[in-house]
Amino acid sequence: MPPLLRLRDPTTLLPSLAAASHLRALHAHLLVSGRLASPSHLAAFLASLAASNHLAYARLVLPRRPATLLAHNALLRALARGPRPGLAFAAFRDLPLPPDHYSLNFLVRAAAALAASAAEGRPAVCTEVNAKLQAVSAHGAAVRCGHAADPHVQSGVLSMYAALGDVAAARAAFAEIACPDVVCVTAMVAALAAGGDVDAARDLFDGMPQRDHVAWSAMIAGYVHVGRSREALMLFDEMLSAGTTVGEATLVSVLTACAQMGALDRGKWVHWYAGSRGMQMSVKLGTALVDMYSKCGAVVTAMEVFESMAERNVYTWTSAVSGLAMNGMGTECLQLFKRMESAGIQPNGVSFVAVLGGCSMAGLVDEGRACFDSMDKYGVDPWKEHYGCMVDLYGRAGRLDDAINFINAMPMEPHEGVWGALLNASRIHNRVDLGKYALDKLLAIESENDAAHVLLSNIYAESQNWKGVCRVRGMMKAKGVKKVPGWSTIEVDGKVHEFFAGSKSHPRYNEIELMLVEMNRRLRLQGYTANTREVLFDIEEEEKEGAISLHSEKLALAFGLIALPEDVEIRIVKNVRVCRDCHDYTKLISKVFNREIVMRDRNRFHHFKGGECSCGDYW
DNA sequence: ATAGGGTTAG
Secondary structure: OOOOOOOOOHHHHOHHHHHOHHHHHHHHHHHHHOHHHOHHHHHHHHHHHHHOOOHHHHHHHHHHOOOOHHHHHHHHHHHHHOOOOOHHHHHHHOOOOOOOHHHHHHHHHHHHHHHHHHHOOOOOOOOHHHHHHHHHHHHHHHHHOOOOOOHHHHHHHHHHHHHHOOHHHHHHHHHOOOOOOHHHHHHHHHHHHHOOOHHHHHHHHHOOOOOOHHHHHHHHHHHHHOOOHHHHHHHHHHHHHOOOOOOHHHHHHHHHHHHHHOOHHHHHHHHHHHHHOOOOOOHHHHHHHHHHHHHOOOHHHHHHHHHHOOOOOHHHHHHHHHHHHHOOOHHHHHHHHHHHHHOOOOOOHHHHHHHHHHHHHHOOHHHHHHHHHHOHHHOOOOOHHHHHHHHHHHHHOOOHHHHHHHHHOOOOOOOHHHHHHHHHHHHHOOOHHHHHHHHHHHHHHOOOOHHHHHHHHHHHHHOOOHHHHHHHHHHHHHHOOOOOOOEEEEEEOOEEEEEEOOOOOOOOHHHHHHHHHHHHHHHHHOOOOOOHHHHHHOOOOOOOOOOHHHOHHHHHHHHHHHHOOOOOOEEEEEOOOOOHHHHHHHHHHHHHOOOOEEEEOOOOEEEEEOOEEOOOOOO
16 A cells, blocks of 8 residues: 555645635545556546646645656646646746647647737737747757657647747758658648648648548548638538548538538538537527528527527627627627626627627617626626727617717727717718728728728718718829729529629629519619719729629629529628618619528628618618 | 647627
């Protein structure tokens, strides 16, 4: 029987341990049975202590046992995975034995976790500067200790630099690897994609001698990361053809791609596929589904998935809150947010962005203000985005004085989002004076903001100030400000069709043109006339390349009427905001053709039915 | 006897 560990009653040392009676019981059991002398049992015990946040207790136990790397590595691992990965560095420095490749691996993982914290904007855990220092330090330690050639350490170093966003460092580290295995190449593919160079990632991926499902998944995620969702879905099709196993991570990325594109049919197929493969509904998969359904305008289904989930975290709740907000269901959004609070989920900065957006859409000014004020209670410091939301909240509701007072009381320099919100509010409420003021401020920060110029042009147009419109056009020309080309997409039979303003390149353009004529004929019978004022002044945030009847959403709408059965809703996704004329036009189409039309624009959804829109003409 | 790459909300 090995000697028992002598300890004072741990509860007197660590009051917090009193709550964890099972740990004390476990400790006692290990002591009495003598198993604490077994390195593997000790390691497991240390790991469970560290994982349950009883670090001080772990530190107390560890030095009293014979030093083994196994035990110390267990602690390192637990620290690296824990809430404060920085602690692994101190533990590494204090190792009583020379570190092995396991120790280095855990150290590198700790540095990667710090980088992730910094990237997620949690400076309390780690600042960006510190993350860089720690990364270099961990990499240096690996080299110094002679473990830099270990494949596990190598892949860790690559993902660490990827998490830091330092592609150059990742490239340099990758170049040092004589024979990178599939794991290291995949880590490099991910690092390149995370750094924005997806094409380089694709080249590396194409050159891989063998690819497993993780490699495919990394490449698909890379496309999604930079918003190239069409290519992500094409690659997923290739992956299916190649017969590679499809895991949950792949489906999550594919769902994100569907969400970006508004590809509801593809998203539904993924949902079905996951079920047919007997995959359990994990938090991540469920959250991705909620997000996908929301962003495809199928908010009812999104909520059904949400309600059916066995486990939900802050991502899940925030995704649902945000989904209700973007679908214009402000009251429900606020209710769900309150449910989240009651469920004991701590809202974070993103959650507040979501609920403030919902309040703003629904004109719930006082409720939104109360949410903003409650941030303090949750220890969430307002970001510039939250200030932007508040200005939008007051501004949309017509409380422009409150918006301005709010800006003046900001503890930081107002950023472009704040002025943009004020500018938009000025447009909604026809306040040319205020709009000019906001634009001046905005352009002082961002002189080539295309949306800002277009907004000001809209303000002038809506107050019939043609000179002002021409001046803005002149300014844009002089500065070479280019508007983002507008496009609309529509999914038919799982294929996403893309339309640009005035483009005639669709294979079925002849039919589309005939349908446009028919649409215009039937709308004229209803008394509709195109808003020529707005045509003239190009209120649309997209290049005016043809008559107003050729704005991209009208092309998509015409194609939808041709290609989709009558009982199917027409869903259109736009990359910019819908213009007033197209909004009026679509309302009428929904009535005259008796169709439900769902349009997602840059900010929100419009659900058209029977001549009305869910936004109440308020966007 | 400890370890690797890809995955969720703005």
